[in-house]
Amino acid sequence: MFTVEAIVDDLRRLGVAPGDVVMVHASIKKIGPVEGRGEGLVRALDAAVGREGTLLMVLGAKDDWSWVNERPEEERAALLADAEPFDAETTPAQEDVGVLAEIFRQMPGTLVSDHPEGRFGARGRLAREFMADVPWDDYYGPGSPLERLLDAGGMVLRLGADTNTVTLLHYSEYFAEVPDKRRVRRHRRVRSPEGSQIRVVDCLDDCDGIVGWDGADYFGLLLTDYLALGRAATGQVGQAPSELVDARDLHAFGVRWMTSHLGK
Helix, strand or coil, X not given: CECHHHHHHHHHHHCCCCCCEEEEEECHHHHCCECCHHXXXXXXXXXXXXXXXXXXXXXXXXXXXXXXXXXXXXXXXXXXXXXXXXXXXXXXXXXXXXXXXXXXXXXXXXXXXXXXXXXXXXXXXXXXXXXXXXXXXXXXXXXXXXXXHHHCCCEEEEECCCCCCCCHHHHHHCCCCCCCCCEEEEEEEECCCCCXXXXXXXXXXXCCCCCCCCCCCHHXXXXXXXXXXXXXXXXXXXXXXXXXXXXXXXXXXXXXXXXXXXXX
């Protein structure tokens, strides 16, 4: 069992410092047993960045009706008539973003953005600034919390996370010089002051990729190539192999990599 203090020490050795702005991707299973479980891990992250720091996580939103968006657009509103509306404060996190996301969402002090597709959570000094007035369409693009992470000189912290789980690279997709990027239109039932309503979201395809691609997920290939450069700080947090990456550097590399590999 790792104590909260032991996890903080590991984060310090990796390079996380008080005042840092950090986007977290973590596998609780790979880190191993932590005192207080997931809440203990969030407390350790809080302590590592301190009162002047900020934590950011992608949450997404559980959606049992996502299949509707595979149907013709003219059918979707009727199919969503009985769907549970998205509520920024109460809808659980998307399951495939990891167990920690839902724990992070529910912890006192976490603020969340009001978006059924690109919902984020944040804690700390810049949390309110990161979560306010997020763009509705292209929610991972310009004006998004991902851009705010770059503007704040933030870092990406990976604690045993899979190589294809770096949400920041969705921001890079908007800037890569790739012709005919795939876009999608999704319909969601959302809760509003006027009651539940159907709203439409337009964005780059952040599910199947901005281009057709055979083989392994291109985010995983991109990150592997980046880590091979040796520009990330590496170490172990708990039992998890971990990396601390400069977000601006990874974004710039991501734009170049996608332009080269996807822009042909």
